[in-house]
Amino acid sequence: MTFQPIKFYQTGTFTVGNRLLDPEQRTVQSHRNRSNAINSGHRACQGCGEALGARYAIDAAMEAANGQLIAANATGCLEVFTTPYPESSWQLPWMHSVFGNAAAVGTGIAAALKVKGRTEVRVVAQGGDGGTTDIGLGCLSGMFERNDDVLYICYDNEAYMNTGVQRSSATPPAARTATTMPVGPEPGNVFGQGKFLPAIAMAHNIPYVATASVAYLHDLENKVKRAMEFHGARYIHVFVPCPLGWGSASHDTIRIARLAHETGLFPLFEAEHGELVSTLPIRKKAPVEEYLRPQRRFAHLFGANPRVETIAKIQALADRNIRKYRQLPEEEA
């Protein structure tokens, strides 16, 4: 494949487009020989963060595995919008069993490959936040603890979108969902203790854990490729906005995902064997209000009587993430 050589002052950073990078640094997705593992024609909504994240993630994993990849999938949007036969989008061997067992199915596939000596074939398991942080957590934790040779990817859109936007344990405080309506004295989702699955994954001391975002697709690809360099249990948690569930514009998916990072609400980092090894620093810190405002799920926090205290509590959560996951250079933090 030929590339047009361009000189530009940001050349060499991943914050600029592919065209400004050396060919070997360009994204998998920019290559003609990408696998198109999730082929076009599927039925995801316009602006779906999950479709975007999954496409980049699986294509990157396919490249890392030389096309020798098998995927297990939890029930959820990704499973539904890609499969109604005869229109499967999947260009790799792919299996859906039930909602809560994608990690265990992955374990089974990996065990079969091992016993058959098919060491060149790799396994990825994937699910949404409901299938991962709620109903699938038992199987996922078991897969981690045994260090089974599976890369698990969670596409986190912070609620059960496939069933009509109900709260999951990944739903943020104050967010409106169909089961946390913006009514009563404390509208929206409760301020619970949170359940940040990447930290739970790290507590298993598995070889590799990373968070990623569709706002940083190059970073997402690199993390998938890095994960594929390891054997054993690996976990990547990808932040994927859902225009339908969040009440955001389809064209704002990337912007909102970026704001989630820049506010500190979704920290981006890598951890190896339970220890933080890298972070993607916030370039320009933004107040949480900038992230909350464009989403109708937080609309009840604004308007004539803004809920200043609630917004302050969310800001405190963001600031804690920034400290905990070192999201700002030391002098700014």
Added chain:
Amino acid sequence: MLKQIEGSRAVAEAVAMCRPEVICAYPISPQTHIVEALGAMVKGGALQKCEFINVESEFAAMSVSIGASAAGARAYTATASQGLLFMSEAVYNAAGLGLPIVMTVANRAIGAPINIWNDHSDSLSQRDSGWMQLYAENNQEALDLHIQAFKLAEELSLPIMVCMDGFILTHAYERVDMPAQEQVDSYLPPFEPQQVLDPREPVSIGAMVGPEAFMEVRYLAHDKQMRALARIPELAAEFKQIFGRDTGGLCHTYRSEDAETMVVAMGSVLGTIKDTVDEMRDEGHRIGVLGITSFRPFPLAPVRAALEHAERVVVVEKDLAVGIGGILATDVRMALSGLKLHGYTVIAGLGGRAITRKSLHKLFREAEQDKLERLTFLDLDRDIVEKQLAREHERRRSGPAAEAMLRDIGTVASRIA
């Protein structure tokens, strides 16, 4: 080779000879000894080319089996009772996907109240899951049925449960004839999957299916079981050729010639029933037995043929379909539809309650005189029940029923009359 070993050990050795490639283990009584033995064989190297996975739940045990089977490995697991219920969603899924997993169910009651002893409530709760179900009468049959089960499951690409009574069989030391590895190898070919996850030939498995094809997919599952109905007797015949034993088949009659009364049952209780029938035959009673080996698929025609000349049929079953009576009896009635004969359902042995010859003698004699209730609870302690009913009638907050009844009985939890 003849061996005097525990039922669980016999099954473990038979399963090992079937060369499973992935075994999932999660402890639940009374199946635990089986996977313990297999685990030791894998770890010690006696069973090679096999992954033994200690999973974190029964739901994971079945899910890992699903993944392994879909990736082309011969997969085995074992469970019982609450464990079978806990994996139920994946149990249905394995059948729906047509994955030929073999699972031992060491039959045990389902709580509440929690109870670890034997009855058939667990496997029968999965009656409509799409799995085939074979029931072993003794340990020889239990180990033989596992060998047949792998072959049947893989031929049809459909999962199968081999059900053996918890403790009564799993923990009993009996003499069994252990087959040789060469015999098993000549009977059971390597697993050639109907569908497999392989990058060389990518397929999607488990896609969403709408109303346009769901009926047809479900029908195919039924069609497979109907084919199993024809194949099970053939597999038993092929088994006899290699192993020299009559094992398996759909159902078996015992002393049924000229029988006016036929007793129908599944599992180890058939031994006690046959002993009782022997004694009654000696006294001139015209009574015989029909043992059901294949509960799913259910052999309607052979059951009808075995029972249609009797005057009455007594189904003795270790389960309770609350609100109607018997699960097996309902299927037996289906086999007998249109025939005029007396039918009795006997609920017996729930939660490990011993089914004694003494009780069976009384039961069968009452049946012969048609003095039996249509639905009978064998050895039910009416006094205890009446006391509890009175307590509940007396005051609203009568407290937990099971605990109150145990208090009435005293410190001996299980009594043999």
